Amino acid sequence: MPAPDVPVLENARQGRQLATDIVRFTRRSARRYQRSRISWGTRFVDAYSWGLGIAVSLTIAASFVLALRNEIALRASSAGSIIQEQWLVLPEPVLWTSVTFAVLLVISNLARKLGPMTVNGAEATWWLTLPVDRRPMVLPTFLRKLAITTAGAAVFYLPFSLVTAVGRAPVEHVPAALTFGAGAALAVVLAAVQQLGLLESRLGKAITTAILLGCSLLTALWPSPLPTAVAIAAAVGLVALVVPRVGMVRGDELVRGGAVAGHAGASLFMMDTNEVLRALGGSQKRLDGGKAARFYARPAHGPLTALIRADVVAFLRLNPPILPPVLWIAACIAILLVDGGLPEFAQLAVIMIAGCATSSGMGTVSRKTALVPELDALLPIHPALVRGSRTLMPCAAMALWMTLLSGLLVLLGAANPALMGVGALAGVGMGAGTLRAATRTAPDWSAPPVETPFGPVPRAQLGSLMRGLDVTILAMVPLMVALYLGYVPWSVVAVQAVFSAGIFLVVVLTRPKRG
Amino acid sequence: MGTVLEAEGLLVGYAGAPVCGEVSASVEAGEVLGIVGVNGAGKSTVARTIAGRQASLAGDVKVHGLLIDPDAVPCRRQVSAVFDDDLFFPSLTVREHLLLIARGHSLDDPESRVEEELEFFGLMGRSHAIPDALSSGQRRRLLLAAGLIRPSSLLILDEPEQRLDPQMRVALGARIAEHAKSGGAVLLVTHDPQLLLATASSCLVIDEEVQEFDPGQGASIIAGS
Numbered sequence: 001m002p003a004p005d006v007p008v009l010e011n012a013r014q015g016r017q018l019a020t021d022i023v024r025f026t027r028r029s030a031r032r033y034q035r036s037r038i039s040w041g042t043r044f045v046d047a048y049s050w051g052l053g054i055a056v057s058l059t060i061a062a063s064f065v066l067a068l069r070n071e072i073a074l075r076a077s078s079a080g081s082i083i084q085e086q087w088l089v090l091p092e093p094v095l096w097t098s099v100t101f102a103v104l105l106v107i108s109n110l111a112r113k114l115g116p117m118t119v120n121g122a123e124a125t126w127w128l129t130l131p132v133d134r135r136p137m138v139l140p141t142f143l144r145k146l147a148i149t150t151a152g153a154a155v156f157y158l159p160f161s162l163v164t165a166v167g168r169a170p171v172e173h174v175p176a177a178l179t180f181g182a183g184a185a186l187a188v189v190l191a192a193v194q195q196l197g198l199l200e201s202r203l204g205k206a207i208t209t210a211i212l213l214g215c216s217l218l219t220a221l222w223p224s225p226l227p228t229a230v231a232i233a234a235a236v237g238l239v240a241l242v243v244p245r246v247g248m249v250r251g252d253e254l255v256r257g258g259a260v261a262g263h264a265g266a267s268l269f270m271m272d273t274n275e276v277l278r279a280l281g282g283s284q285k286r287l288d289g290g291k292a293a294r295f296y297a298r299p300a301h302g303p304l305t306a307l308i309r310a311d312v313v314a315f316l317r318l319n320p321p322i323l324p325p326v327l328w329i330a331a332c333i334a335i336l337l338v339d340g341g342l343p344e345f346a347q348l349a350v351i352m353i354a355g356c357a358t359s360s361g362m363g364t365v366s367r368k369t370a371l372v373p374e375l376d377a378l379l380p381i382h383p384a385l386v387r388g389s390r391t392l393m394p395c396a397a398m399a400l401w402m403t404l405l406s407g408l409l410v411l412l413g414a415a416n417p418a419l420m421g422v423g424a425l426a427g428v429g430m431g432a433g434t435l436r437a438a439t440r441t442a443p444d445w446s447a448p449p450v451e452t453p454f455g456p457v458p459r460a461q462l463g464s465l466m467r468g469l470d471v472t473i474l475a476m477v478p479l480m481v482a483l484y485l486g487y488v489p490w491s492v493v494a495v496q497a498v499f500s501a502g503i504f505l506v507v508v509l510t511r512p513k514r515g
Numbered sequence: 516m517g518t519v520l521e522a523e524g525l526l527v528g529y530a531g532a533p534v535c536g537e538v539s540a541s542v543e544a545g546e547v548l549g550i551v552g553v554n555g556a557g558k559s560t561v562a563r564t565i566a567g568r569q570a571s572l573a574g575d576v577k578v579h580g581l582l583i584d585p586d587a588v589p590c591r592r593q594v595s596a597v598f599d600d601d602l603f604f605p606s607l608t609v610r611e612h613l614l615l616i617a618r619g620h621s622l623d624d625p626e627s628r629v630e631e632e633l634e635f636f637g638l639m640g641r642s643h644a645i646p647d648a649l650s651s652g653q654r655r656r657l658l659l660a661a662g663l664i665r666p667s668s669l670l671i672l673d674e675p676e677q678r679l680d681p682q683m684r685v686a687l688g689a690r691i692a693e694h695a696k697s698g699g700a701v702l703l704v705t706h707d708p709q710l711l712l713a714t715a716s717s718c719l720v721i722d723e724e725v726q727e728f729d730p731g732q733g734a735s736i737i738a739g740s
Contacts, residue, residue, distance in 0.1 A: 019619075022618060025615060026607065029604075126612065126616070126661075130620065132588070
C-alpha cells in the first residue's frame, strides 16, 4: 500500500516488540494509578479479609468432603433407592467418568463462549487499531486464563476424587487431579483452536469431544503418573501450536469474547443470575425469524389471543434448549441406575437440581421481555393476563419435561403411573417460576442483615437471589414426597394441584419488582 | 495522487436486510467525500462497513486496491477511523492515551506530537485527567485527537462535530482540509452543513437510493431547504 508519510516497521519482530512495549506501558500506567488510589492499610485489610474468607471456606469444604467420604465408605451396597426395577446396572466408574466428561465439555463450551482469547472494550478501541502484532496484547490474558482454569480444575477435582473413589490410596488422587487439570487445559486450548479457525466448526467440536472423552477416561479409570504425563504432554503440545498464532485471531472474535466475558464477569460479581444467563446466551444462537410465521399470521380474536400468539412464537423463535433437558433426564436416570445406588436423599436432590436447571433454561423470553417493562403495557390487557400469557409456553414445556421424567421413573418402578400426572402438574408450577425468576432484581448489598437467634442473616439479599427458585422448588415438593413414598396417594395429587395452581396464581397476580 | 478508497456495489445492513441503497464511490488522495442523510438513513452503517468494522451484505471495499481487512497490519496503518466509541482505559490519563497511539504508530518524537494535539484540541489543562473526569465533549476531543495524531492515507470520521463547540468545529474543519491537502483521503459523515461546505469535495446522500451531489446541494439537503 503506497503511503509515503506512513511509517512502516521493518520486520515482524520489531512490530511484536512495539506491541509488547505498548502493553507494558498501558499496564504500568494503570498500576501506577491504582497504587496512587489505594493505601497500604486498605490493601492489608483486603488481603486479610480474602485470606480469612478463603481459609474458612477451605476448612468447611474439607470437613464436608471428609464427612461425605466416610458416609459413602460406610454405606452398604444395598442402600435404599427410590426405584424398584433396576433393569440396568450402571457401574459406578461409568457414572463418575460421565460426570468428569460432562464437566470437561462444560469447561470447553464456556471457554468458547468466553473467548477464550479476548480484549476488553478499551483494548479493542486503543490497541487493536494499532499497526502492530496483536500477540503481546492477547497472549498474557489467554495464558492467565489457561493457568487459572488448569489449577482450579485440578484443585476442585481432588475432593471429587476423594468422595467418588474411596478405594484409592490417598496418593493416587493426586495424578487423577493433575490429569483432570490437564484435561481442563486441553478444553480451553481446543476452544482457542476453534476460535482461530484452525479446524472447521463441526470437525473442531468432534475432535474436542473425542479428546475430552479420552481425558475423562484417563482421569477416572487410570490414576497413575503415566496418563497424567500423556495428558500434560498433549496440553503442552497444543499450547505450543496455539501460542505462535494468537495474534491471528480476528478482531471481531476478540471483541465478541471480551464483551461476553466482561458481561458475565460483572454479572457474577453482582450475583445476578439472570444477567449471567443473558451474557452467556447473547451470542449463542441466531434468532430464527421465520419460525412459526404462518401461525403468527393467522387472524387473532382479541388482544389476549394476539399476545398469546406472540409469546408462543417468541418462545419458538428463541430456540428453546433441547439438548440440556434431555441430558438432565439422562443424568437423573443414570444416578438411579448406578451400581450400589446413591442414598435416597441424594437421588431426590439430583432430580430437584435437574428440574431447577431445566426450568431456568425455559425462561429466555421472560428474561428478554423483563428488560423492557414497557412491552407489557403495549396491549390493552390486564397485567396479570400479560404475565399469564408469558408463562404459558414455559409451563407447557416444563409439564412435558416432567411428564417424560416421571414416565421414565414409573418404568423404573419408582411409583404408580399417577406419578406422570403429578409430574405434569408440577411442571406447571415450575414453568411459572421462570417468570418470577426473570423479574428477579439484583441483590441490594447495601441493605443491612437482619438479626436472628443464629446471628445476622442477609435476608433481603437471599430473598432476591432465591426469587423464582423458591417456587420452582416448592412446586416439586409433592412430587418428591410421592417418590419418597414409592406410590402416589390421592392426597399428594390434590396437594400438587393446589401447589401448582397457587404458584401460578401468585406469580401471575404479583406485580414484579423493578430494580 | 491515485485512488485511495473504492466501494463498488456496496450493500450494508443488519441480519441480511439492507438499510439503504447500493453505495458505489471512490475517493482520490486529497479528496474529502461527505456522507449525509437523515437520521437512520444508514450513514454510520456505511462508514462502519467501509472501515471494515461490519461485514457488508454485498459488494467490495478496497483501500489502495486491496480489500479492506481491519485485521491486516497494512490496513490498520493506512486507515484511521473515529466513531462514537466512548471506550477508554479507566486509569490512563488523556496524555497517556495519546502517547499510546503515538508510540504504537512509531511516530518520531511522540511526546512533542502529543503536546501539539493536546494544544490543538484544547486538552492541555486536562492532560493528566482520567477519562471519567472529562466532560463528554472533552472525551470526544480526545477520540478525535487519537484519530488525527497518527498518520493515515484514509481518514474516516463519523459525525466528528458531535458534542463539539462551534469554535472547535471550525478548527476541526480546517484540520480535515489540511489532512486532505497533504495527500490524505477523508470520508466524512456529518450533519453539519458548514463542516461539509468547508471540507468536502463531493457528497453522497444516503437514502433508499444513494446519489452523489456537490457539497452545496448536500448542505442544502442537511439544512432541509
